[in-house]
Structures are given as structure tokens and as C-alpha cells.
Amino acid sequence: MGFAIDYWALAPEIILAVTLMTVLTAEIFLPRSLRYITAIIAVMGTIMAMIPLVVLGLSGQTHSMFDGSFVVDDFALVMKGLFLAAGIIVMLMSIAYIEADRFYQGEYYFLMVSSILGSLVMASARDMIILFIGLELVTGPLFLLTGWRKGDRKSNEAALKFFLLGVLSTAILLYGMSFIYGLTGSLTFAGIADASAGLADASAFIMAILFIMVGFAFKISAVPFHFWAPDTYEGAPTPITAYLSVSSKTAGFVGMLVVTYLAFPHAASTWGPALWILAALTMTVGNLTALRQTHIVRLLAYSSVAQAGFMLVPFAVAGVSNSDRALGDAFAATVTYVAVYAFTNLGAFGIVIAAANQTKSGLIERWAGLGTTSPGLATLGTIFFLSLAGIPPFAGWFAKFVMFRSAMGPGNAWTVALAAIAVLNAVIGFYYYARVVKAMWFDPLPDNMDTEVVPVDPALQLSLVLTVAFVIFAGFFPQISAFFGEATRYIASG
Numbered sequence: 001m002g003f004a005i006d007y008w009a010l011a012p013e014i015i016l017a018v019t020l021m022t023v024l025t026a027e028i029f030l031p032r033s034l035r036y037i038t039a040i041i042a043v044m045g046t047i048m049a050m051i052p053l054v055v056l057g058l059s060g061q062t063h064s065m066f067d068g069s070f071v072v073d074d075f076a077l078v079m080k081g082l083f084l085a086a087g088i089i090v091m092l093m094s095i096a097y098i099e100a101d102r103f104y105q106g107e108y109y110f111l112m113v114s115s116i117l118g119s120l121v122m123a124s125a126r127d128m129i130i131l132f133i134g135l136e137l138v139t140g141p142l143f144l145l146t147g148w149r150k151g152d153r154k155s156n157e158a159a160l161k162f163f164l165l166g167v168l169s170t171a172i173l174l175y176g177m178s179f180i181y182g183l184t185g186s187l188t189f190a191g192i193a194d195a196s197a198g199l200a201d202a203s204a205f206i207m208a209i210l211f212i213m214v215g216f217a218f219k220i221s222a223v224p225f226h227f228w229a230p231d232t233y234e235g236a237p238t239p240i241t242a243y244l245s246v247s248s249k250t251a252g253f254v255g256m257l258v259v260t261y262l263a264f265p266h267a268a269s270t271w272g273p274a275l276w277i278l279a280a281l282t283m284t285v286g287n288l289t290a291l292r293q294t295h296i297v298r299l300l301a302y303s304s305v306a307q308a309g310f311m312l313v314p315f316a317v318a319g320v321s322n323s324d325r326a327l328g329d330a331f332a333a334t335v336t337y338v339a340v341y342a343f344t345n346l347g348a349f350g351i352v353i354a355a356a357n358q359t360k361s362g363l364i365e366r367w368a369g370l371g372t373t374s375p376g377l378a379t380l381g382t383i384f385f386l387s388l389a390g391i392p393p394f395a396g397w398f399a400k401f402v403m404f405r406s407a408m409g410p411g412n413a414w415t416v417a418l419a420a421i422a423v424l425n426a427v428i429g430f431y432y433y434a435r436v437v438k439a440m441w442f443d444p445l446p447d448n449m450d451t452e453v454v455p456v457d458p459a460l461q462l463s464l465v466l467t468v469a470f471v472i473f474a475g476f477f478p479q480i481s482a483f484f485g486e487a488t489r490y491i492a493s494g
Contacts, residue, residue: 009063009072011052012080013120019045020113027106035105039095042109046088046116053081068188069127075335078484079123079254082339086247087116089346089463093353094239096457108148111141115243119251126262127188128177131255135173135219138251139166142244146236158235165218165228173215179208180263189262197266206270212259213274219252222312223281226305233301238356241297242349245304246342253311253338260315261331272319276418279316282309283425290432295362296352299432303388304345306429310399311337313422314406320414332485333406339484340387340399340474347467348384350460351377357454364436369445374453378440380468387471389433390426395474398481400426 007014022045023038030037056063056077063072091112098105118137125131143166147159181187183205184195199205214225221229233241260271286306293299314330314337352362354377359366371378383394390400407419456464474480 004065006063006065006072008052009056009065011056012049012084013117015045015049015052016113016117016120019049020110020117023106023113024110027110030106036095036099038106038109039091039098042113043088043091046084046091046113049120050081050084053077053084066130068190069130070124071126072124075258076124078335079250080120082250082342082484083116083119083123083247086243086250086342086346087112087119089350089466090239090243090247092459092463092466093242093346093350094237095459097237097239097353108145111145112243115139115141115145116247119247119254122251122254125255125258126190128181128192129187131258132174132177135251135255136170138248139170139219142240142248145240146232146244148237148240149235152235154231154235155237156235158232161228162232162236169215169218169225172211172218176208176211176213176215179204179211183208189258192263193265196264199266205267209264209267209270210274213256213271213278216252216256216259217278220249220256220308220311221305222278222308223285223305226282226286226308229305230298230301233304234295234297234362238297238349238353241301242346245300245349246345249304249308250338250342253334256315257331257334260319261327268319272316272321275312275319276316276414279309279312279418280421282306282312283422284309287425287428287432291428293432294364296355296364296367296436297362299364299436300345300348300352303429303432306425307341307345307388309425310403310422311341313403313418316418317407317409317415321409321412329406329409332482333402334485336402336481336485337399340395340481343467343470343474344384344387344394344396347380347464347471348388350464350467351381351384354456354460354464355381357456364439365443366446367436367439368443370439371441372445377456380464381440382437383468383471385433385436387475389430391430393472393475395471395478395481397475398478401478402482402485 019042023041026038026041027035056072091109094108098108115138118134121134121137122131125134143159143163146162147155149155180192183199184192186192186195196205218225233244236244264271283306286302286309290299290302290306293302311334314333318327318330355367355370356362358374358377387394387396390396404419404422407415407422
């Protein structure tokens, strides 16, 4: 405790900071023919940032700095590892994509590493200021990365929508945080929890919590704050869309997790029902809208909205059950679901990039016959889409299992009703995921389809190997997925 700086605990952040400055310097001095080296620097620096995470995890110690405002504990280490892994995979997806056009490669990876750095800060944030700084460092670079295809009207529109709605959500979030500080006189989550014990029924306190929930709901694209996501996902470069759907969304969930569990444990009667409504709406609207999509990226965009609803289910259950055990189960279930979803969805977007190179289109109907022309891609696509649907033996089944287990645990009417809604939505989700699988394997090749096989670049191949390995092994050995939740369960009880 205190303001002494533990540089070893800050090693992952320091390594990323050095990496992003090195990338920017290389972009300035390297000739264009050697700019690909910036990608190597970014990937290697991110890999190196994982080394101190492993050592810190093996030590089993909790490091607290800045009077408890920045904490490196099991939860922070697990989430930082997930953020770094997702960042590495997205950068591998990006290499050929960025080299294919006259993009500024160094600036791209500089912004990407900056966003990853922000997510690491969020994982350790234990007060409002550091949480806000981390969140803005995550999303700020993404405003630019979303519009990276400068000559593409859709990309420009996507960046503008994302920026305007992102600024609006930030204003709402910051307004709620300022109210909390004014009411409690504290910025740390522990201090807010202590000071707010007698404020649970105060109207101003309730309003502040709801503002904060709305701010995070924008970040995770929860209904009815999701309307920016489909156009932004379609217009952004596909690797950035993958990053938005996974790391950016996960950062929003991390913020929501630590705020609700650590800062507002006495206000579950406020945020619980609000999240119940958000979960039910997000699952249902996301899935029903996904049924109508003909473009694979828009389908995955609405799928991402629906998956956010499934992740919110344990949140809502924890709030309406008023049970300490339910809090622990819900926290573990959410973290487990987020981890499984991250690897599965990154793999799905990797297939989208590879299939777009093959079919020259993002329309689902153009994926017809992919099993004939590119059986390897079709097989991987089947694995990822069935995992998103929660079909065994792939990892998604365990994510759905822990989500339903946490929902059914308390057994009251509210949790059972939400579980029933989740069951119906799981069935709907299976339909549109299976529609993509059907197109790949059973629909005939389009008449004007070019059957020439386009090779997948090695970096993208590596990203697909990493993601499919996790999806398969974590499906057969669910303890791999359970590790993420069980290692962080303690935070629900302090």
C-alpha cells in the first residue's frame, strides 16, 4: 500500500510503452520497403509483455500501488493475459491485410499497441480515474483505426458514428462518476463501497449508478445502446472489427465487473434489475436481427450483441439473487464466457478475412460451396461457428453451461425467467450459425464463382491455429476455460 512504485508489477505496461515508442520511431526512419518490421516489433513486444505476467502469477502475491488505486492480483493477471493474447492474434491477422494497401503500417501498430496498453491499465484499475484513463486509452485509438481505410466511404462513416456515440457514452459515464465522487467523497472502489453503505436508496446515488451502467452498456454494445455496432463493424477494417468485438468489448465488461462488484456491492438492488432488462433485451434483439442478415460481418456484429446479452446474464443473476455464493458463481461465469468468446470470435473473424480473399465478397451466399473449394477453411469455419452456438465438443458449450448454471443456481422466479429467455435465444442463435455452416457445405457453388484457391498468408494461418487449438482443447478439457473464472472468483467477495 502507499504511493511507492513497484516497477516489476508494472513491467507488462512498461514493455508495451517501450514497444509502441519503438514502433513509432521505426515508422519514421525505415524506408517503406522495410515498414513490415514495425509489425514484427509490435508482435514481439506484446509477446514479451506476457513474460512478467507469468512470473507474477507464479509468485502468488498481490501488488498494490498508488494507495490501492492500481492493483496487480489474480484477476488483473488473468485479464491482462487475455488482452495480450487477443492483441497478438489480431496483429497476426492484420499483417497481410495492412500490407495489401498503401497504409501507414507503423501508425497502425502504434495505435493497436496503445489500445492494448489501455486494456492492461483497466484490468488493474481500482479507482475511477485510472479506470477512466484506461478506458479512453482503449477506445481513443480505435476511433482512428476504424476509419483506417481512408478512401472507403463506409469506413469513414463507421469511424464517425463510433466517435460520436463513443464521446456521448464517455460523457454519460463521466457524469455518473462525478456524481459518485460528490456523494461519497472517494475515488477508490473500496472507499466508495464503504461510503455508500447508507446511500443505496438515495435517488442521486441510484441515478449515478444508472449513468455509469449506461456508459458501459455503450462500450459493450448492449441493447438499446448497440446501434453503432453493425455499421461500425462492417465499415472498419476486418482485423479492427475483430478487435472491437473482442478486446474492446472485454474491456467494457472488465470495467463493469470491477465497478459493480467492488464499488457498488450494496446497490445490487439497483444495478441487478437494470442488468436483467439489458440482458434480456440484448440477447433477444441481437439474435432476432441476426436472423435477417445476409452479410457475414453484419451477422457477426449482431451475434456479438447477442453474445453480450449472454455475458450479462450472470451479472443480472448476481444482482437479483442477493446471495454471496451467486455473486461468486456469476463473476466466474462471466469471466469464463468472455475468455471462450474471445478466442472463438477471433477465429471466426480470421475465417472471414480468409474467405473474403477466396470469394471476393462478404455475402453469406458467396460462401456457398466453400467446403468444395477450400475444405480447410470450411472445416475451421464450422468449428468456430458451432462453438459460438454452444455446440459440443467445442469450447462454446462450456461457456453456455456455466452461464446457465449461474442463472439456475439461485432458483428464484427472476433468475429462472432469465434462464428461459437465454434458452430460447440459444436456439435462435444456433439457427443462424448453422445457416452459415449449411452454406459452406451443402449449398451449390454460385455460377460465377472463381474456384481458384487463394493461399492464406502464414501470419493469418498462425492466428487460426492458435484460436482453433484453444477452441478444441478447451472444449474437450473444460478446466482450461474454467481456469479463467475460478482464478478470479475471489473478487466477488473482496
